[in-house]
Amino acid sequence: MLNHQRLTLTNDIHSPLAVHPAKGLGRALGWYTNEETWRKIIRRWKNLGINCAEYRWGGNIDDELLFRVADEEGFFITISVRGLERNPVIRSIPEMAAYNRDVNAYLIFPRRHSPSVPFYYLSSLASAWDYAPFYLGEDFDSEKLFGKSNREERELIEKLDPVRAPISGSYSGGGKTEPFHSSMNYIGLHVDMQAYENWPSRWAKYRKKPLMTYEMSFPPYIAEWYQRPSRGTQAHGVPGLLPFFMECAAIYLGEEAYLMEPKEKIATWLENVEKGKSAGMPTRGNSLSYEKVAQIFTHHILRSWKTYGVNMGFFTQTRDFFEEPRLVFEPVKVDPRQPGIFADEKITEHIFTVGPLRPVGEIAQKALSKLLIYIGGPNGDFTLKDHTYTSGENITKALVMLNEYEKPVAVSGTWDLWRKNGEKVLSGVWPKTVLQPGEIAPARVHISFLAPAVSGRTDFLLKIKAEADRPGSLEDEFSLTVFPPAGQAAIKPGMQVFVYDPVGDTSQMLKQAGVNFQLTIDNLPDPENGLLIVGRNCLKGQAGKLFNRLVYRKMTYDFSTNVANGMRVLIFEQALDNIWGMKTEQARWRRTFVTAPGHPVFQGLEESDFLYLQGHGNLVDPYPEEPPATTDRIAGSRFPRWGLDNTVVTYSLVRPQLGAVRSLLSCGFDLQESALLEVAAGKGRMIFCQVDVTNRYGKDPVSTRLVNNLLNYLTSTPGPDPKLSKPVDLVREGGEDSPLPVKTERVFMVDKPEGKISWGITRADLYFEGFLELPVMKSTDGKNYLYWQTPGQKVIFHTLNRRNFKTKWQRMKSLMVLAALTINQGGSSEIFPRPALQDDSEELYPLEWLEGFVHPYTLMQW
Numbered sequence: 001m002l003n004h005q006r007l008t009l010t011n012d013i014h015s016p017l018a019v020h021p022a023k024g025l026g027r028a029l030g031w032y033t034n035e036e037t038w039r040k041i042i043r044r045w046k047n048l049g050i051n052c053a054e055y056r057w058g059g060n061i062d063d064e065l066l067f068r069v070a071d072e073e074g075f076f077i078t079i080s081v082r083g084l085e086r087n088p089v090i091r092s093i094p095e096m097a098a099y100n101r102d103v104n105a106y107l108i109f110p111r112r113h114s115p116s117v118p119f120y121y122l123s124s125l126a127s128a129w130d131y132a133p134f135y136l137g138e139d140f141d142s143e144k145l146f147g148k149s150n151r152e153e154r155e156l157i158e159k160l161d162p163v164r165a166p167i168s169g170s171y172s173g174g175g176k177t178e179p180f181h182s183s184m185n186y187i188g189l190h191v192d193m194q195a196y197e198n199w200p201s202r203w204a205k206y207r208k209k210p211l212m213t214y215e216m217s218f219p220p221y222i223a224e225w226y227q228r229p230s231r232g233t234q235a236h237g238v239p240g241l242l243p244f245f246m247e248c249a250a251i252y253l254g255e256e257a258y259l260m261e262p263k264e265k266i267a268t269w270l271e272n273v274e275k276g277k278s279a280g281m282p283t284r285g286n287s288l289s290y291e292k293v294a295q296i297f298t299h300h301i302l303r304s305w306k307t308y309g310v311n312m313g314f315f316t317q318t319r320d321f322f323e324e325p326r327l328v329f330e331p332v333k334v335d336p337r338q339p340g341i342f343a344d345e346k347i348t349e350h351i352f353t354v355g356p357l358r359p360v361g362e363i364a365q366k367a368l369s370k371l372l373i374y375i376g377g378p379n380g381d382f383t384l385k386d387h388t389y390t391s392g393e394n395i396t397k398a399l400v401m402l403n404e405y406e407k408p409v410a411v412s413g414t415w416d417l418w419r420k421n422g423e424k425v426l427s428g429v430w431p432k433t434v435l436q437p438g439e440i441a442p443a444r445v446h447i448s449f450l451a452p453a454v455s456g457r458t459d460f461l462l463k464i465k466a467e468a469d470r471p472g473s474l475e476d477e478f479s480l481t482v483f484p485p486a487g488q489a490a491i492k493p494g495m496q497v498f499v500y501d502p503v504g505d506t507s508q509m510l511k512q513a514g515v516n517f518q519l520t521i522d523n524l525p526d527p528e529n530g531l532l533i534v535g536r537n538c539l540k541g542q543a544g545k546l547f548n549r550l551v552y553r554k555m556t557y558d559f560s561t562n563v564a565n566g567m568r569v570l571i572f573e574q575a576l577d578n579i580w581g582m583k584t585e586q587a588r589w590r591r592t593f594v595t596a597p598g599h600p601v602f603q604g605l606e607e608s609d610f611l612y613l614q615g616h617g618n619l620v621d622p623y624p625e626e627p628p629a630t631t632d633r634i635a636g637s638r639f640p641r642w643g644l645d646n647t648v649v650t651y652s653l654v655r656p657q658l659g660a661v662r663s664l665l666s667c668g669f670d671l672q673e674s675a676l677l678e679v680a681a682g683k684g685r686m687i688f689c690q691v692d693v694t695n696r697y698g699k700d701p702v703s704t705r706l707v708n709n710l711l712n713y714l715t716s717t718p719g720p721d722p723k724l725s726k727p728v729d730l731v732r733e734g735g736e737d738s739p740l741p742v743k744t745e746r747v748f749m750v751d752k753p754e755g756k757i758s759w760g761i762t763r764a765d766l767y768f769e770g771f772l773e774l775p776v777m778k779s780t781d782g783k784n785y786l787y788w789q790t791p792g793q794k795v796i797f798h799t800l801n802r803r804n805f806k807t808k809w810q811r812m813k814s815l816m817v818l819a820a821l822t823i824n825q826g827g828s829s830e831i832f833p834r835p836a837l838q839d840d841s842e843e844l845y846p847l848e849w850l851e852g853f854v855h856p857y858t859l860m861q862w
Contacts, residue, residue, distance in 0.1 A: 038069040049368025052076035070116035077116045083123025112161040120166045122150045136203035139176045181211045187218040189248045190857035191639040197304040197383045204308040212311040218297040243279035247670035249289035254593030257289040258763040283320045302367035323355025371472025376400040380443045385612040388481045389451040390701045399445040403435035413466035420459040451482045483701040488514035489708040492715040496525040501535030502543045509697045527565035536572040536694045564682030568714045571688045581837025583654040592648045592667040592675045596759035601709045614700035617644040617692035649675035656844040657815040660822035660829040662760020669856040671764040680720035680828035724827035731801035739790040740777035751783040760820035765813045775799040796825045809849040
């Protein structure tokens, strides 16, 4: 009796099927493999956790051996059938219709009785890249939307094999005519990873029809997408060559992405670009930053989708789970007079490798285990990554358990809480639990304990270890941080605090923080000792219109004049595409990075605290319905907004290029966005806090401390000095006053000075995506700097003259660095965000680097 992996495609039962649609499976190997080779390949895939492969374009080869081995090994082989001709003229020819029936009969009849064939894939309609989570499994009218259907193919296949289901693969999605919902989901970098983790959440709740991903990759092969000439000329005017491995990885790794790549490797990428060659794919060690991001994605997304009950088609991803060398097939000795095409040289098949699992493959193997147990969020919210707590607070985590065996499995185990120094603090056990065959149990068992008492911020590690009567992935760990009680905000005595808050959310938060304030109606606080707070979501709709009337009609002084004279301004979260002239991105990032370490607003906090804030944000609708945007796709131009769980920032600010401005928390592609932005304007100071703190104050220790620190900093720190407005340009002014020797060198990246001089400047800003002849300041240790400040002096010297940069992207970076140097020097600028610039997208952004180049967050849209 065949021991097949359980396959169930129903609405309410988990489908433990990891599909590998291998393009080459059977296409070119029928004559060149033997039983041993097929058996080895199939066993390697099964050991990884893959139970099915797709058989494509196999009408002209001898594949009897493949299906026999699959039958014996208990491995599924789906068949991609031949689609009908789409040309209406050709389709009208009776002989063509008969030919198509004959071809499919030739393909299906010899294999339809094989136990290893579970279903058929219909041809792609190439219409619906269904990334829209709201429509997963819905019976939308795909024929009406796209003018196409697979009805004729379905009817034909059902006649040839009335037992097995035909499933529309690739882009076809679902719809009224489809019994299944499939999706070709190449996970992109244009939206936060956790949105993808929860992509199937609405489908899992309603399960109107079965869901299967036909193809997926996590994350996508960045180089492959950017190398398409149709994607624009890119930053250097060369179609489809420049790699963006580090810039994309920075979304999840921050500045680490630029530190972990060997400079020799980066130089090789850029040298190839100069020669008109591709930098290569980022996989298999060509980009270490990409590899690390791929490991993060693989770990989280595979187990999340399995927990939702989704079947996954890995497609090209699988070959990167294994080390080289590639499998080589020897020529077959046949009589050359017989029909058929036979190679007379060795064939190296790119899909198959014979080496051990690579690190990302080991992560995939654990996530694809038949028995999987891991630490998740409580009460079915298993992707929630809350990790910061206050002493005495109850910490509850779920033990998420999945059983893909065909028999019940008994599970029990222990948990331990450790300090990072190795001291065990707490421990416990969980009761024996019997998981039924195919059972997914995200919330049957929880562990709960009180956060230990601590005198200061303390890191812990929660570890679980299970015992079971079947093998599986039985251990997991989760990092936690515990804070002492935060207390209330400290406001400098004598400071006037005026609050504009017709919405009321921020007033409630400030009362909780113990702040004495006055609601402003028709005036502003005194410029020299006043703080104006603009409440959350008070710059949109009627509240925004009222604020503009207050500024321009009723207030004693113009807003800009008051700021220039010393008024401090704190603006909390705004759900707007433009905030006082600053562009935003609604990417809902869960990962942001401190780019001003040591700044007072981060007192008592560390960078890891700004990865996944506790709980859910509520700035906007977490799961909006987004209707089809065009006639040829279900998703819009970007992945729909999906979820606010653990968000750090919903609307991130695109960093301005002009003014005296520094990003305290940076995020996004190439770290070009900010969740927390500080601006020096005249004698005044402004901070735009887009971190989702308002509804979390008093609950999340990180949000609470950040708000307290912001209030303390803005009411106590001295104002900037307008006389120190511009750092010294050594290129323009001459290098005789340079604190370090200046020398022109060929560079693609320069070093970053440590300390306050670099607040708001990222290593991304100092990487130029190409070789430049730049005047640099040479330090005694051989490092190259573009700016420097002699200890004990206020003036900053730099060589960031725009004439030395070739592309708009490079010039944009030089401007952002100069803007940060200005405020870091203690100076300010007359150019700054202000109400008069609302909806202006040019004043603060003189260079549009996207001209001729695709926006990074529309990258994955075909």
